Amino acid sequence: MTLFSMPIETIYLILLIVSGSLTILYLFFGDVLEGIAEATGFLNPVLILAFITFFSAGGYILEKITSLNSFIIIIIAALVSVLLDVLLNVFVLIPMASAEQSLSYTEKSLEGRVGKIIISIPENGYGEVVIESYSGMISKPAASFEDTPIDEGEEVLVIEVKSGVLYVIPYQKSFT
Known part of the structure; x- marks a missing residue:
C-alpha cells in the first residue's frame, strides 16, 4: 500500500x-509542557507520543x-496501541503522579507543623527538630522564635522558616 506516493x-x-x-x-523539556497536560485533562502529551510510537512500531513490524x-x-x-497506552497510564503515569506529590515537601510547607x-x-x-511526614522523618536545624531555651523531647510548633532554619515555639495542645 502507498500513501502520499510513499510505501x-x-x-x-x-x-x-x-x-x-x-x-x-519531551524527556528533557517536559516541564514546559506540564501546563498543557493539566489543562486538557486526559490528553497527556506522554500518552499521545506513546500512542504514536506504539502505533508506528506495531504497524512497521506487522x-x-x-x-x-x-x-x-x-x-x-x-x-x-490503545491497549498499551491505557496500561501505561493506569500502571505507570497515575501512580507516579500521586507518588511525586506525597514524597516532596517545601520549606514553606513545614510552617504550622508540629515537631x-x-x-x-x-x-x-x-538545636534540631524532627517532623514526621508521609515519606519519613524530616530533620532540620531549629532556633527558638522567642529566643528562649527549649528542652529536648518537647513538642514544638514551626512558626517560620528562614534560610533552612525552623523557628519554633513550644506547642501546647488546646482543647477548647
Whole structure:
C-alpha cells in the first residue's frame, strides 16, 4: 500500500523516528509542557507520543513480517496501541503522579507543623527538630522564635522558616 506516493512502511518508520525524537525532547523539556497536560485533562502529551510510537512500531513490524492487508494492520496496530497506552497510564503515569506529590515537601510547607526537639535549643542558639511526614522523618536545624531555651523531647510548633532554619515555639495542645 502507498500513501502520499510513499510505501506505508516508510511512513511508519518516519512516524517512529519523529515520535521517538519528540519523546526524548519531551524527556528533557517536559516541564514546559506540564501546563498543557493539566489543562486538557486526559490528553497527556506522554500518552499521545506513546500512542504514536506504539502505533508506528506495531504497524512497521506487522507490515514487514506478515502478509496481512494494510487496513487490517492499521486496525490491529491502533487497537494494540490503545491497549498499551491505557496500561501505561493506569500502571505507570497515575501512580507516579500521586507518588511525586506525597514524597516532596517545601520549606514553606513545614510552617504550622508540629515537631519534636531532638537536640535542645539554648537561648539565642540552635538545636534540631524532627517532623514526621508521609515519606519519613524530616530533620532540620531549629532556633527558638522567642529566643528562649527549649528542652529536648518537647513538642514544638514551626512558626517560620528562614534560610533552612525552623523557628519554633513550644506547642501546647488546646482543647477548647
